[in-house]
Amino acid sequence: MYRKISILVLLLFTLGGTQAYAAIPNVTTEGKPFPSLAPMIKKVHPAVVNIATFSTQQYRNNPLLNDPFFRHFFNIPEQQQQPQQQPQKRQQSAGSxxxxxxxxxxxxxxxxxIKGSDEVQVSLADGRSFQAKVLGQDAELDIAILKIKADDLVEVKLADSSELEVGDFVVxxxxxxxxxQTVTTGVVSALGRSGLGIEGYENFIQTDASINPGNSGGxxxxxxxxxxxINTAIIAPSGGNVGIGFAIPINMAKASMEQIIDHGEVKRGQIGVGIQDINADLRKxxxxxxxxxxxxxxxxxxxSPAKKAGIKAGDVIIAVDGKTTGSTGQLRSQIGSKAIGDKTKLTILRDGEKLQLKVNIAKPQSAVSAxxxxxxxxxxxxFAKDPEGNGVLVANVAAGSIAAYGGLRPNDVVVAANKRPVKDIASLQKALSLNKKAVLLQVNRRGGSLFIVLR
Incomplete structure (x- = not known):
């Protein structure tokens, strides 16, 4: 009976669909229009673009075709040796x-x-397309800035992402x-998400607004x-959207953009401290x-700037410029979003007392000894002295450095280098001198041990 009723209702809407939808009012009983995102979407729509990237790959013939014995055995004619290179193939990917x-x-x-692309094309909502120039990128934050030559463009206004709160509606x-171009809605599910291993600097906005492949950069x-x-990633254990998406806060992206425009690259500073997340045991x-x-x-x-500002081991940093700090990843992002030469105000706890300290942001120091x-x-x-005396502590790793890409992380403890035990800076330097072209490090990380190779 239920199925018959459903079919009947479907037929009524199919045959008389126009009349049925025409009967739905577009205003309330008081004559007011229903709430709609349409006016806002119409304003933002022209500022969101589609991005197509093209890369070129060179495919070579199998080298066995150059072997006379191989050609004779399989009766391959001589002319099939050439050409040595096949025609180039163009690949395309889509984003926002x-x-x-x-x-x-x-x-x-x-x-x-746009990573690895030879050509980037930007398509506007009005149907126009333009070839874009890549002005610069920040791989650690996953931001790139493009430039197109076009008239009558529409830009989107930048908000202050620090004012976002969990529960705010977003699109x-x-x-x-x-x-x-597609629109999805949701709310801010969480703020300051880090430790996901997606980017080098993580302080994500989490949202349940649907984000899917191709939404990246939107x-x-x-x-x-x-x-x-800027929408950048999702957690998708089933391969599709499950309501957990991440966006880079525009305040962080804006800081990178300004450096890219001014200098063509992003140079992050540091304050010179080793840091660690607080667990229940440390809290006690x-x-x-x-x-x-x-x-x-x-x-x-x-x-270091931290030393000069009076910061001590055992201090607990609870805020940067008045914004709460809850994790090492969040602190790295808060400091990393500032330019070298800036000053920042840290709020710390020391022996139960709150202190306000001003710290300069300085250039990352290289690994040096006396x-x-x-x-x-x-x-x-x-590097710094390991408080427990087990090796040499990694106090900081500059973003974009060879060591960072190789997997070395702050708070790692180097216990061996090039298969030689390490107890202090002097023994580390002696072990490193054994190989000028590569470094093999054994490090302790969160109770486990792993090897890292740098070339």
Whole structure:
């Protein structure tokens, strides 16, 4: 009976669909229009673009075709040796981007959208397409800035992403699966997400607005149509959207953009501290209040900005410029979003007392000892004395350095180098001198041991 009723209802809507939908009012009983995102979407729509990238691959013939015995055995004619190279093949991928400066033709997208491409093409909502120039990228944050030469562009206004709160409504706009511009809605599910291993600097906005392949680089806007984030990743254990998407806060992306425009690259600074997340045992050991969030300072480098500002090992950093800090990943992102030469205000806990300290952001120091540089492959790495005496502590690893790409992380403890045990900087330097072209490190990380090779 239920099935028959369903079919009857379906037929009624199919045969008389026009009349049925025409009967639905578009205003309330008071004559007011129903709430709609349409006006805001119409304003933002022209500022969101589709991005196509093209790369060239060279395919070579199998080298066995050059072997006379192989050709004779399989009766391959001589002329099939040539050509040595087959025609080039072009590959295309699709993503999204946002116009953030209409006058200059600047478009912001994800670095992974344009990575490895020979040509980038930007298609506007009005149907026009333009070849784009890549001004620069920030691989650690996953941001790239493009430039197109076009008239009558529309830009989106940038919001202050630090004002976002969990529960705020947001709208994701992009080009999922290459279908064309698509709008999905949701809320801010969480803020300050880090430790996901997606990017080098993580402080993500989490949202349940549907984000799918192709949405990368697209806009996450608030209900006022202001850009709050750049959509970048999803967690998809089943292969599809499950309501857990991540966007880069626009404040972080804007900081990278300004450096790219001014210098063509992003140079991040540091303050010179070793840091560690606070767990229940550390909270108890340092007599912190139950539930207290922050980041524990494990070491302070000599002659560093932190040392000069008065920061000490055992301090707990709880805020940067008044913004709460809850994890090492979040602190790295807060410091990493500032330019070298900037000043920042840290709020710390020391023996139960809150202190405000101003710290300069300085250039990353290279790995050096009293005798000089340790190794070329360790440029951008800062070492400190391990408090427990098990080896040499990695205090900081500069973003974009060879060591960072090789997998070395802050708070790793180097216990061996090039198969030689390491107890201090002197023994580390002696072990590193055994090989100038490569470095084999054995490190302890969170109770486990692993090997890292740098070349």
């Amino acid at each position: 981007g946002v116009i953030i400066n209409a006058d200059e033709g600047l478009v912001m997208t994800n670095y992974h959208v 994701a706009i992009g080009n999922p699966f290459g279908l064309g 806009a996450l806007v608030n209900l006022a149509g202001e850009l709050v984030g 050991a340092f007599e912190l209040e139950n539930g207290q969030k922050g980041v524990l300072v494990t070491s302070v480098l000599e002659d 005798e000089g540089k340790l190794h070329d492959l360790l440029d951008g790495v800062q």
